Amino acid sequence: MTERSPLLSLTRRRLLLTASAAATAAVAASAGFSPALSADSEGGDIVFLIDSLGDTWIPNNSAISSFQGHIWGHVTDKLLYVDADGKVSPWIAERWEQNDKATEFTLHLKKGVSFSDGTPVDAAAVVANLDIWYAGRKAEGINPIGLFPKTYDHAEVVDAATVKVFFKAPTLGFIPTLGYHGSILISPKTIAQPASDQADLSKTSGSGPYVVDSWKEGDFVKLVKRKDYNWGPEAVGHTGPAFLDTITYKLVSEPSLRVAAVQSGQADIAYNASPQELESLKAEGFTVATPRYLGFVNGWAVNTKLAPYNDVKVRQALQAGINRQEIIDTVYTPDWKLATSFIQSNVPGATDQSALLAYNPEKAEKLLDEAGWVKGADGFRTKNGEPLLLTLHSNPYLATSKSVDELIAQQLGKIGWKVAIRAYDVVTYGQKVKYGGPAVPAYEVTRSFIDAGTVAAILTNASNGENWFALDESDKTLNDLRDKIASAGSVESRKPLLDQLQKYILDQGYFIPRTQIVQRIYVQTPSLKGVVYNGVAYASYYTATKSNA
Secondary structure, three states: OOOOOOOOOOOOOHOOOOOOOOHHHHHHOOOOOOOOOOOOOOOOEEEEEEEOOOOOOHHHHHHOOOHHHHHHHHOOOOOOEEEEEOEEOOOOOEEEOOOOOOOOEEEOOOOEEOOOOOOOOHHHHHHHHHHHHHHOOOHHOOOOOOOOOEEEEEEEEEEEEEEEEEEEEOOHHHHOOOOOOOOOOOOOOHOOOOOHHHOHHHHOOOOOOOOEEEEEEEOEEEEEOOOOOOOHHHOOOOOOOOOOOOEEEEOOOHHHHHHHHHHHHOOOOOEEHHHHHHHHHOOOOOOEOOOOEEEEEEEEEEOOOOOOOHHHHHHHHHHOOOOHHHHHHHHHOOOOOOOOOOOOOOOOOOOOOOOHHOOHHHHHHHHHHHHHEOOOOOOOEEOOOEEEEEEEEEOOOOOOOHHHHHHHHHHHOOOEEEEEEEEOOOOHHHHHHOOEEEEEEEEEEEOOOOOOHHHEEEEEEHHHOOOOOOOOOOOOHHHHHHHHHHHHHHHHHHHHHHHHHHHHHHOOOOOOEOOOOOOOOOOEOOOOEEOOOEEEEEOOOOOOOOOOO
16 A cells, blocks of 8 residues: 555535635645646546445455545456447457357457556466456465356467367357456566455556556546557547546535536546436536446346246336336436346347336236235235335445435335335345345346356356345246356357247346436536446446646
8 A cells, every 4th residue: 555645635524615616726726636637639637536445455355445546447458349229349369260150259359468567468478367257266365356257268378379268068148258347467476465465456467558656545646647558449430649648536425516616626537426416417517427237127037036036027116116117217317228128228239128018017016916906095015924125235336326216116116115225335235135135125236247148157056146136946937048148159050039038038027127227427627538338337438538628
């Protein structure tokens, strides 16, 4: 851990004392919280205000975080680049081939790439990364990367610039997953360190366009550009060193304070502003970005082991009893889109299942009647003396989660549900709320992935899958679809199977979509240009420039 930066000594009390943007600027400036301005389009420094910096910097454990992922996206590279439409293109891997069965892949690496500690990004380094992404070192608390293919067998060095990768079964999702935000390239020297050293961000070496200059746990991370960087992804239109000199991520937990600081010119980006503020911020001239990532929509994975959600009619009633358009109209803005499946509509392989998600309270009431849930004089339903209950655990990674839960509680209350809402911070949520947990009837999902073919195994328990619906091996239809998708040798043969999977899961009420997910909201100063959003909706400032204009 390095010294505390004098930058950004902004406090809640100081900002709360301000009544206007000008007052905010004056107070913050007197506190030493002053932005660095660039007179030219190249160079300069930016300040990114974020609502959390997580609780660990171990690369495998933190690269997939909604918070630390921002830093890793600038300090490290990936083998492949995946854009917002799911298109895969070269990065550190210049080209690749696979066999007809999709069980063997050959990666050809760009030459002249190095980690910031001087180690080459060669075949041996790539093999070391593939191995730890797959297995982690669980005894040390270093986790595997959750969406890395569980069919991985091993990888071999062919020569310094060539890696051959072997799988135990067809794995079409391997190539796209190399662009997943967890699949970051770390120096073998870092990988060899114990977890305690890996948790020290200053001891981590990546090959990205920035390196860590200084940081303080739970406070800030300052990055400085790497002047010898020359291997960016061609898809973003630039391969040389970054334009901006520094990026500082500063923790400011209160959303209104983050926005006020950008309005006053004391910061350049406010992360996760309230959706209700976005239209007025646009009107003021600020740049607002609400990129959708590739992944699951925001919704619930239903625990089929918990009564009454072991009854398909109750699950189907839940599906029909939610007014999704009202959620967008009340909580969000037109930047948000209706869910049309349980995966985002920009994911290659997603199909439109809107008919299964139509709001139909009459259908929901009829299904509950058929399932034996009788509505009483108080409007709530009971069966055998037990009330129809649903406990929701609002997801702390999504600022609007509790507001959506409250609206849905009203909607479901009209058809007879009693809904309880629990809200925890990030750490407590991770400890208490699990898929299929005995007190969790519906687990809220905000989860990205790159390739739709990886989804089926996640949902079930195959190959140590996450078994989202607590079905184990009980649903033969789901398991057959899972296995056929996994064994598909081409994207074309997999498409109709993915369509069937989406129809089946939604019709069974295993997954209850709410809206398409916008998990990452950015409010940016208009002087910042050239920001790029990748397939998991992270803002990359590698191509960004800043001016006084």
